[in-house]
Amino acid sequence: MPLVFRDKGLRFHFFSNEGNPREPIHIHVERDGHEAKFWLGDTIELAYNHGLDRRSLAMALLIIRARKRELQDAWHGHFR
Template sequence: MPVVFRFDGFRFHFYSNEGDPREPVHIHVARAGGDAKFWLFPEVEMAYNCGFDARTIKRLQDVVASRRSEIEEAWNEYFT
């Protein structure tokens, strides 16, 4: 599972086996006790959340939005 970056104890990653056909660009965020998934386009949007409170989700969504181009670049590098 390629890790794109770590931030404040969270791991931002995607899975090398993202389905067939592959899902659109997204990022998984994990930390002990929780994980979430965010779509990047057309806007950053939470796909699912398991274990994070609303405040944490908002913070994670902001991080994903601010680093969206970095995430997309890592995705395209890995899958193309």
């Protein structure tokens, strides 16, 4: 499970086995055992949320918007 970075108490990562065929580019965000998944297409969309509170989701979205290129580069670098 490659860790891309940690920021504001949130862990941003993806899994090495992202399905077959591989799912579209996305990022998993974790905090305190709770997780959300965001699609990183032309627009950033919440795929699911398993227990992150509204504040954590909002913070994750802000971080993803600010660091989207870094997240995309990490994904493409790993799955190259």
